[in-house]
Amino acid sequence: MINDKQPLINSLDKNCSAVILLKSVHMGSFSPRGISFVNLRVLTAMIHVQNVSKHFGDLVAVDNISFQLEKGDVLGFLGPNGAGKTTTMRIITGYMPPTKGKVHVADVDIFEDPLTAKSHIGYLPENPPLYEEMIVTDYLDFVADIKKVPINEKKGRIHYVMEKCGIFDVGKRIIGHLSKGYRQRIGIAQALINDPSVLVLDEPTNGLDPRQIIEIRKLIKGLSGDRTIILSTHILPEVTMICSKVVIINEGKIVLEESLKRLSQKASDVENILLKTKYQGDEVREKILSIPNVSDIRSGPTNELIIQPKKGVDIREEVSELVIQNKWGLLELHPVAHNLEEVFLKVISSAGN
Numbered sequence: 589m590i591n592d593k594q595p596l597i598n599s600l601d602k603n604c605s606a607v608i609l610l611k612s613v614h615m616g617s618f619s620p621r622g623i624s625f626v627n628l629r630v631l632t633a634m635i636h637v638q639n640v641s642k643h644f645g646d647l648v649a650v651d652n653i654s655f656q657l658e659k660g661d662v663l664g665f666l667g668p669n670g671a672g673k674t675t676t677m678r679i680i681t682g683y684m685p686p687t688k689g690k691v692h693v694a695d696v697d698i699f700e701d702p703l704t705a706k707s708h709i710g711y712l713p714e715n716p717p718l719y720e721e722m723i724v725t726d727y728l729d730f731v732a733d734i735k736k737v738p739i740n741e742k743k744g745r746i747h748y749v750m751e752k753c754g755i756f757d758v759g760k761r762i763i764g765h766l767s768k769g770y771r772q773r774i775g776i777a778q779a780l781i782n783d784p785s786v787l788v789l790d791e792p793t794n795g796l797d798p799r800q801i802i803e804i805r806k807l808i809k810g811l812s813g814d815r816t817i818i819l820s821t822h823i824l825p826e827v828t829m830i831c832s833k834v835v836i837i838n839e840g841k842i843v844l845e846e847s848l849k850r851l852s853q854k855a856s857d858v859e860n861i862l863l864k865t866k867y868q869g870d871e872v873r874e875k876i877l878s879i880p881n882v883s884d885i886r887s888g889p890t891n892e893l894i895i896q897p898k899k900g901v902d903i904r905e906e907v908s909e910l911v912i913q914n915k916w917g918l919l920e921l922h923p924v925a926h927n928l929e930e931v932f933l934k935v936i937s938s939a940g941n
């Protein structure tokens with residue numbers, strides 16, 4: 589027997605793009621006894637990018653990319669300069685039409701119904717749209733009006749974003765007189781003013797000093813939760829600190845899409861060996877490479893050698909014997925995890941080839 593207070597289906601297979609929530613509801617005194625009404629609601633992805641391309645003349649800045657994000661996802665949109673991050677973000681936020689493809693935000697087509705779609709979005713562009721001559725609170729009041737924040741909610745929203753972004757103490761200052769760190773916070777505050785469920789931040793820590801970077805990262809982390817966030821960056825550690833998912837884009841194409849957990853597992857799958865010897869002639873490299881279980885060798889940043897063994901093979905004994913036999917002077921020999929930086933460089937460089 590079906591209990592009408594329980595959801596019949598809470599979710600489908602995780603790989604399915606739509607989560608169907610079948611929920612029965614009581615209609616109070618209007619409901620005939622014994623009969624309940626079933627309300628079918630389809631929850632789709634918060635952001636759905638489908639086969640989006642953008643051409644600027646002959647240049648293909650974004651090349652047929654697709655991905656989707658659910659509520660609460662924090663996506664690190666990673667790629668070198670010129671990869672197509674800003675262009676993609678402009679398309680997602682409805683500030684630039686794609687040449688091909690579709691974008692839905694909270695189930696609304698951003699180009700068919702831009703006003704509704706944009707009401708769900710907070711956007712911090714590469715260059716935040718700040719009016720330098722304005723006082724911070726006046727500016728936020730102005731943005732709240734543009735974004736049609738209801739008049740009775742405006743004061744509360746301004747208070748909330750100022751508190752959340754830590755800008756209370758500069759509320760009466762002129763924006764142009766503030767540091768880049770503060771201006772970036774004001775940029776994030778204006779993006780949050782309409783209480784968006786989707787936040788798109790284009791290189792939010794770019795151009796900040798190390799202390800400001802730490803503060804902005806902390807701020808962004810504090811904004812996640814129910815919100816869906818896309819954050820572009822060319823700095824890998826930023827992704828590992830803040831994000832739950834990563835999409836790597838290179839020359840307009842997605843070269844990797846992964847949850848951070850899976851990516852970290854992948855990264856630690858292959859354990860390389862770091863070797864440092866007193867003698868550093870070419871023959872060290874040549875002789876190590878001739879060990880049958882060694883598949884690759886390269887130099888690390890301080891002249892150490894990073895040796896990649898064949899999968900699942902421990903080569904430390906063979907390497908140490910070789911070093912001792914040849915009297916190269918063993919200084920260091922230990923495993924190094926294949927880090928995310930290496931995975932990043934690998935996908936970028938193999939995509940380029």
Ligand SMILES: Nc1ncnc2c1ncn2[C@@H]1O[C@H](COP(=O)(O)OP(=O)(O)O)[C@@H](O)[C@H]1O
Nearest residue numbers: 644647649667668669670671672673674675676
């Ligand atoms: N408005 C534009 N007109 C012509 N080319 C552009 C325009 N915007 C971006 N591009 C080009 O598209 C490519 C991707 O740029 P962009 O999206 O800004 O990359 P990213 O943000 O990853 O650094 C670059 O080669 C850039 O020069």
Ligand SMILES: [Mg+2]
Nearest residue numbers: 673674714791
């Ligand atoms: Mg950019």
